[in-house]
Amino acid sequence: MKLATLKAEHKDGILVVVSRDLRRAVKATSIAPNLLAALECWTQCEPALAALYADLNAGEAVGAFDFDPGLAAAPLPRAPQWCDGSAFLNHGNLMQQAFGTPPIPDMETIPLMYQGASDDMLGPTDDVVLPSEAHGIDFEGEFGVIVDDVPLGCPAELALRHVKLLVQINDVSLRAFGPREMKAGFGFFQAKPSSSFAAVAVTPDEIGEAWREGRIHLDLAVELNGEWFGNPNGAEMNFGFHQLIAHAAATRRLSAGTILGSGTVSNAGDQRGSACIAERRAIEVIEKGASSTSFMKFGDRIRMEARWQDRRVFGEINQRIVQAFPPAMVG
């Protein structure tokens, strides 16, 4: 099943079911007004949504219309919470090797995870509005999962039953803030403006065997200004999503609609490229002694997509970086 959220006056948007080929959609508001509401009573809503999805794919859904990703918000425009892991250790290892950042204790046994803002998630074609190119504007291509209510202390062995939807994410990052915020120990804050999402959230069965071991075994194809940047595969996650969920729920319950991210998809070896500029810059430092790829400029465009059986799964993230109005004009 594929679900999306159309922008509407209300911030939570309008729930639609999207056809498998992403061409058609139909409002599902008779089942639940928005995706968050559906996740909060998933057991009741899921069969009705699945029936509507079957009708839509069969060309029999009443009121169906062409799906326009340009009208889509993030699946959860405001999510209850956003817990972003850094589960591909290859990424952290490269950063440490290149920039001499201090090794992170226990990183091979305890997942790294930061709490991100979830009040203002961007849609797949929304401009990324930022104040300054000097902040080191970067993208991070990620996969993620959306869970229903997870009880406190949920063990990893039981965690995958809570995964209701899979998503594709651009975790926009401002690299100029990262080192200081890490050193201060309070974690990323100014370094992490709003994240962006591909339009379509899918149930795990939509990618068949590519969903296994709590990992999304798909290539994430990343293109910067029309040029290939990388296509790392989600299979190499050092911690599966079940482990990320258990980590997040170790000391508190998680509300339905909580999104957990994989961190930048990153593969060892030199064939796959990268899903963020910082990592390519790290590789350049390691290989050539200096980085030559610059961070993003206003006007730059980032595209990301993942395919299964040669079909886009989540749609496409396709965003432009845009300068914010100067502060004096928005006060």
Add this chain to the structure above:
Amino acid sequence: MKLATLKAEHKDGILVVVSRDLRRAVKATSIAPNLLAALECWTQCEPALAALYADLNAGEAVGAFDFDPGLAAAPLPRAPQWCDGSAFLNHGNLMQQAFGTPPIPDMETIPLMYQGASDDMLGPTDDVVLPSEAHGIDFEGEFGVIVDDVPLGCPAELALRHVKLLVQINDVSLRAFGPREMKAGFGFFQAKPSSSFAAVAVTPDEIGEAWREGRIHLDLAVELNGEWFGNPNGAEMNFGFHQLIAHAAATRRLSAGTILGSGTVSNAGDQRGSACIAERRAIEVIEKGASSTSFMKFGDRIRMEARWQDRRVFGEINQRIVQAFPPAMVG
């Protein structure tokens, strides 16, 4: 004006106006269904809420009833986001002095702030359910503000106009996780389970001159198991809330309903006690070479309140620490 949220089937609860003396309340759902909705259209809702508040205080509100804080949720049971500062530098200085934690760069010029979870805020008398006493269970008495929509890049000089409500917070903390999470640089996660809130959020005029310079100039009286623990005053914040808002909005807009916290209220000198156990332990280490106060045990009770003109402003936080069911039973 004083507002609170009664628990209801819907997680956002029901908006009520509470009388100045906290004795009476009246539903405000004809104005806005819940506090988040009111904050999202504050300009429209505020006059109607103020009129209802005047009626309630005059004993003329139709449908008024006795206000029972035991039925109250947090003012925003799920807030769009929770940005918690550490704006009393005395607290950080004591921790560094006692435990030799590395000095935080620029801490006197750049506010410390972490992103907390905001999906599951606890009400004033809710049990704090936690998995283990070994995690170093602690409270942190804080003041906070709730803002309306804040534009990206809002300067500190314009930030106070966005403060709509003041709140009182217990930022529950698990000290066993803090040092590792700070060292890893990704910030607090398992160290910060759900925060708790006093029942009543108040407009700044409710504390008269005690709201000035972006600070809440009130004592926060903290009592552990019926014994005085501290009564530090909010005046000594090294950064005012206007500076915390500007810091949070430097690289992204903040949605209406965003809560910003002061961090543990902490005063220099030895007369005022502390608003968290970790700080008292730090003082014990500094003064006596070892800490003697232990962290909380299951069954312990924490109370916090703040008074203006001898009247409770926000009501009272009055919570018990309770052991969670073992994980195997909740999977």
